[in-house]
Amino acid sequence: MITRNEIFQHAQEKYGTSPDYPFQKFPTYAAxxxxSSKKWYALIMNVLPEKVGLEGTEEIDIINLKCPPEISASLRNEDNILPGYHMNKENWISVVLHRTDPEGDMYNLMEQSYDLTK
Structure with missing residues (x-):
């Protein structure tokens, strides 16, 4: 499992960026x-699993990341990598944080998103 705080720490160390909270209606959503450009490369949200096609009743943390369309479909595994929630589903994926191995490809996906959104 990887946590939003671990992602925030990585973003600070690697990119020198800290989260901001742009949505008054959703105060825990972190961009x-x-x-320089203020474009987001990641958005972390807490949502009900049904919102992303999963089962369960307790909110989960997901992170939206930009992904090249030619590989986004092949990354989706219906377990921890899903079509981008509330985003263009060809260009964005949502990763379920509590189902993601911190030793896995999470930070590579994050770097890819950072590069694609420059």
Whole structure:
């Protein structure tokens, strides 16, 4: 399992960015943005599992990341990588944090999103 705090720490160390909370209606939704352009490269949200096609009743943390359309479909595994929630599903994926191995590809996906959104 990887946590939002671990992602925030990685973003600070690797990209020098800290989360901001742009949605008054959703005060726990955290955007990670490029320092210069303010475009976000990641958005962490807590949602009900049914919102992303999963079962369960307790909120889960997901992170939306930009992904090249030619590989986004092949990454989706219906377990921890899903079509981007509330985003263009060709270009974005949602990763379920509590189902993601911190030693896995999470930070590679995050770097890819950072590069694609420059």
């Amino acid at each position: 990670l943005r490029h320092a």
